[in-house]
Amino acid sequence: MRILGKTFTTALLALLFCAQAGAQEYFMHTVTQGQGLYSISRTYGVSEEEIIKLNPGSEKVIRAGQQLRIPNKAMVSEGRFHTIQKGETLFRLSVQYRISVKELCDANPGLSADNFKVGQVITIPAPTDADPLASTLKNAGVETPQELREDAQTILTDTARYKTTHVVKKRETIFRICRTYDISQTEFLEANPQYRYTKLKQGAVVNIPFSRQELEHRRKDMERAKTRIESIPDDVLFSMNEDKSRDIDGTITAAVLLPFSLDDSTSVEQRRMVEFYQGILLALDKLKRENVSVNLKVFDSKGEDSSIEPLLASGELDDVDIVFGPKCESHTSAATRWSTEHKIPLVLLSLTNNADDVFNNPYVFQIKTPQSYYYQEIYNHFLEMFPNPNVILLDADDMKREEFIEGLKTVMNDRDIPYTTVMVDTAYQEMMNALDPTRKNIFIINTPNSAPLITMLPVLQLITRTKAPEIETCLFGYPDYQVYAIGHLEELYEVDTWFYSWFYTNNMLPEAVEFNSAFRRGFSRQMMQSYPSYASYGYDTGYYFLKGLATFGRDFEDHLDEIKTEPVQMGFKFERVNNWGGFINRKVFFVHFSNNYKVEKIDFDK
Numbered sequence: 001m002r003i004l005g006k007t008f009t010t011a012l013l014a015l016l017f018c019a020q021a022g023a024q025e026y027f028m029h030t031v032t033q034g035q036g037l038y039s040i041s042r043t044y045g046v047s048e049e050e051i052i053k054l055n056p057g058s059e060k061v062i063r064a065g066q067q068l069r070i071p072n073k074a075m076v077s078e079g080r081f082h083t084i085q086k087g088e089t090l091f092r093l094s095v096q097y098r099i100s101v102k103e104l105c106d107a108n109p110g111l112s113a114d115n116f117k118v119g120q121v122i123t124i125p126a127p128t129d130a131d132p133l134a135s136t137l138k139n140a141g142v143e144t145p146q147e148l149r150e151d152a153q154t155i156l157t158d159t160a161r162y163k164t165t166h167v168v169k170k171r172e173t174i175f176r177i178c179r180t181y182d183i184s185q186t187e188f189l190e191a192n193p194q195y196r197y198t199k200l201k202q203g204a205v206v207n208i209p210f211s212r213q214e215l216e217h218r219r220k221d222m223e224r225a226k227t228r229i230e231s232i233p234d235d236v237l238f239s240m241n242e243d244k245s246r247d248i249d250g251t252i253t254a255a256v257l258l259p260f261s262l263d264d265s266t267s268v269e270q271r272r273m274v275e276f277y278q279g280i281l282l283a284l285d286k287l288k289r290e291n292v293s294v295n296l297k298v299f300d301s302k303g304e305d306s307s308i309e310p311l312l313a314s315g316e317l318d319d320v321d322i323v324f325g326p327k328c329e330s331h332t333s334a335a336t337r338w339s340t341e342h343k344i345p346l347v348l349l350s351l352t353n354n355a356d357d358v359f360n361n362p363y364v365f366q367i368k369t370p371q372s373y374y375y376q377e378i379y380n381h382f383l384e385m386f387p388n389p390n391v392i393l394l395d396a397d398d399m400k401r402e403e404f405i406e407g408l409k410t411v412m413n414d415r416d417i418p419y420t421t422v423m424v425d426t427a428y429q430e431m432m433n434a435l436d437p438t439r440k441n442i443f444i445i446n447t448p449n450s451a452p453l454i455t456m457l458p459v460l461q462l463i464t465r466t467k468a469p470e471i472e473t474c475l476f477g478y479p480d481y482q483v484y485a486i487g488h489l490e491e492l493y494e495v496d497t498w499f500y501s502w503f504y505t506n507n508m509l510p511e512a513v514e515f516n517s518a519f520r521r522g523f524s525r526q527m528m529q530s531y532p533s534y535a536s537y538g539y540d541t542g543y544y545f546l547k548g549l550a551t552f553g554r555d556f557e558d559h560l561d562e563i564k565t566e567p568v569q570m571g572f573k574f575e576r577v578n579n580w581g582g583f584i585n586r587k588v589f590f591v592h593f594s595n596n597y598k599v600e601k602i603d604f605d606k
Contacts, residue, residue: 033380371403
């Protein structure tokens, strides 16, 4: 065996793995609950049409657990996606793609020893010229196990082509040199082929090769080292490459970036932003009583037509631990780019379902859940709450809510749940005929608009009063019903109404009573009436994240399910959208206006 004078990267990788990252037309993605074509396409930066082309029929329906071919459009120089295969390890992938383990971990902050499994998709950063093993050890720091360092040293340093060199002395011959170094003349001439035809000269420098015995000893040492390095458990590598520089020393510094529009103090939006800020102040007051110190910076981002680039470039936000905002959608892209560059958590406050940036920014927290994920949570909770339903869809033909209803129909078809569709203007008797005495009969109007609800409430009241006592009925609806309850509370109680929402305040609960009192004491007025309440929104959001930072430091995203709070209006159930993206809030409540005139707010995660 002859050890060539090559580096570990160029000579030994092929020997170790014979694995080169070849170009692939597509990779496999396993659909998770809540994912739709939109979210999958945004995750991988491809169009929905490209996914459909590789997966005929996916335009109609996709289901959790289904595998989809995703076009791998990324070039090697820009990185790529990879689906973990059987037998692959963190170290093998770092070698295959010529990157350090730390670079791989940094590119996939959601990846851990627990979820490094077959079928997981990860993003592979662009390769570097650095040796992957050397980079892994350099970036891992002092916590690298000593045995691993010794094995790596064997591989990285034992790459010499020749044992040494020798300066020819007067009258010295090849025979004498070979005897001195215990090598054969054949071995000498292989290392110094020019002396096959010329004589040695005094002062010439010749190469002294390793003996066959030395080569065999080196080979065995190398194989042992390679075997041990290949077998390093993934959990050891993950722990070696954890970011240790994210602790918070003392006071938390937070920033609020909102369109206060201070030049228009009379607008409803301006008042909402002020109340959000006041809610955060009340959260700070509570944290202060818990011995948590927070330095709050407040910035006016102005409106949609204004740019926040000058503020982001000013350096005024560079020392913060977290940013609440922006709220304007036109500011989101610039803010998420900045948060990625500075590795600072960004809590997006927009109440729309636009969440494109969360799919590729690991520091983004999206408060308002993207629609497909949101609906999936509702469907899951619906079946948990009503395990044996008979659904009666009330179709207001001119006001359709297609996405929610169509998704619900798909779920019901998959579970063999019976449902009937009748028109809103259908006669009372026809609706009575749709009732099933063996199941919970659930009426759902296909729109959140108030007009069909107001039309149907008297009919549903009549059904409630005249049906047989053993027949169970209820109405299931939308977050908008908490607004309509102001004028129709008695009717909603009588027909036993349920609705889903990502926010709801039960003013009878202690935390709501305490918060309302604190707001009046602090600001000498009542909160404005809005849905959601922006004061409660600010309080719940501020307290949750700042409490998390105070308890767990900048690594709080690894402990999200351990942050315990008593929110007034909202809840938080954050999950990463993928291994390299940010977090979405999948929290959904069910609210029940029961026919015994009680209000329940059902939290499925308690």
